[in-house]
Amino acid sequence: MAATTREWHLAARPHGEPTPEDFRLVEVPVPEPAAGQVVVRMVVMSVDPYMRGRMRSGPSYAPPWEVGEVMKGGAVGRVVDSRAPELPEGSLVLTDAAWRETAVLDAAAVTRLPAEEDVSPSWYLGVLGMPGLTAYAGLFRVGAFREGDDVFVSGAAGAVGSLVGQFARLRGAGSVVGSAGSPEKVAWLRELGFTAAFSYRDGVARGLAETAPDGIDLFFDNVGGEHLEAAIGAFRVHGRAALCGSISGYNAVEPPPGPRNMGLMVGKRLTLRGFLVSDHADLRPEFTETVTGWLRSGDLVVRETVHEGIEQAVPAFLDLLRGGNVGKMVVRLAPDPD
Numbered sequence: 001m002a003a004t005t006r007e008w009h010l011a012a013r014p015h016g017e018p019t020p021e022d023f024r025l026v027e028v029p030v031p032e033p034a035a036g037q038v039v040v041r042m043v044v045m046s047v048d049p050y051m052r053g054r055m056r057s058g059p060s061y062a063p064p065w066e067v068g069e070v071m072k073g074g075a076v077g078r079v080v081d082s083r084a085p086e087l088p089e090g091s092l093v094l095t096d097a098a099w100r101e102t103a104v105l106d107a108a109a110v111t112r113l114p115a116e117e118d119v120s121p122s123w124y125l126g127v128l129g130m131p132g133l134t135a136y137a138g139l140f141r142v143g144a145f146r147e148g149d150d151v152f153v154s155g156a157a158g159a160v161g162s163l164v165g166q167f168a169r170l171r172g173a174g175s176v177v178g179s180a181g182s183p184e185k186v187a188w189l190r191e192l193g194f195t196a197a198f199s200y201r202d203g204v205a206r207g208l209a210e211t212a213p214d215g216i217d218l219f220f221d222n223v224g225g226e227h228l229e230a231a232i233g234a235f236r237v238h239g240r241a242a243l244c245g246s247i248s249g250y251n252a253v254e255p256p257p258g259p260r261n262m263g264l265m266v267g268k269r270l271t272l273r274g275f276l277v278s279d280h281a282d283l284r285p286e287f288t289e290t291v292t293g294w295l296r297s298g299d300l301v302v303r304e305t306v307h308e309g310i311e312q313a314v315p316a317f318l319d320l321l322r323g324g325n326v327g328k329m330v331v332r333l334a335p336d337p338d
Ligand SMILES: NC(=O)c1ccc[n+]([C@@H]2O[C@H](COP(=O)([O-])OP(=O)(O)OC[C@H]3O[C@@H](n4cnc5c(N)ncnc54)[C@H](OP(=O)(O)O)[C@@H]3O)[C@@H](O)[C@H]2O)c1
Pocket: 048, 049, 050, 130, 131, 134, 155, 156, 157, 158, 159, 160, 161, 179, 180, 181, 182, 185, 200, 222, 223, 243, 244, 245, 246, 247, 248, 249, 275, 276, 277, 278, 320, 321, 322, 323, 324, 325, 326, 327, 328, 329
């Protein structure tokens, strides 16, 4: 077992876009595990947009990261030393104790994962993990998807968005339009089977008018701002939006302007509903069975952008906020020993 481990601490709360100086990589001793604890070597960790919110103090649905302390986040690791009989050495586990290479954790605080040969450990941070459940719950429950719906997805080439578009197609959407930040991402969305896709950098309302000229029924929003305004304009009567995120405003110093066309909501009788994936944990068994089936049949395409090594965790996070990922962004911390 390593006597020391490296971990990322929050060094400062950013004003606007975070910079490398807001983080510090620190080497700390690994304590001896007590009874009921395990030593977990992280194999792969997640960087996610919600982490930008953890860097901010003030009211939120989750507590902030503290300055001078280790940051938290999802990771998959292997138990390399165990004082807990229910989690023997070699167990694959999901933890929220990432941003470090090795951690001593209470066995009750980690989730044992099945050892499936055809499932990459990183998928438990993406398609079979939090982003996958977000896409599933947001589309099917919050957005009340119906066969034949014409669907629009923003942030469509990311972890959540790329799954939303494919889930909608697999369940019989009338059409699926996606927006993303570059021509390369737009080309990939077409490969994934989106009916149409456009780069929002050329204007959202214009892109949506060109790709969905007859309007939309359902909008899955990862971006907010201009995207939400364009969707309100494009909705048919009784349109529905699942409001998943508003990443266009995450680095904003001033509150971003709201959609200017909210008045249309009345005449169109629209439903706009925000949600948190944590409220939909009851869907997990159905989600896992359905999505595993789509993965095994080859119907679902998964893409990841992978950085290597704990030193790359902060560059990966900063890159994620700037659109440097296609599909799920992860950081591989160690070769998986099993
Ligand atoms: N409600 C929940 O429970 C829940 C759970 C998970 C995630 N979320 C939210 O879902 C959204 C997607 O998360 P994810 O994990 O799938 O991340 P992601 O889409 O894989 O990565 C973030 C993407 O956001 C896009 N982006 C960044 N700045 C933007 C801007 N100003 N305008 C438009 N797009 C911008 C970038 O793509 P481009 O190159 O296309 O710009 C980037 O690749 C986020 O808003 C996140 O907060 C919510």
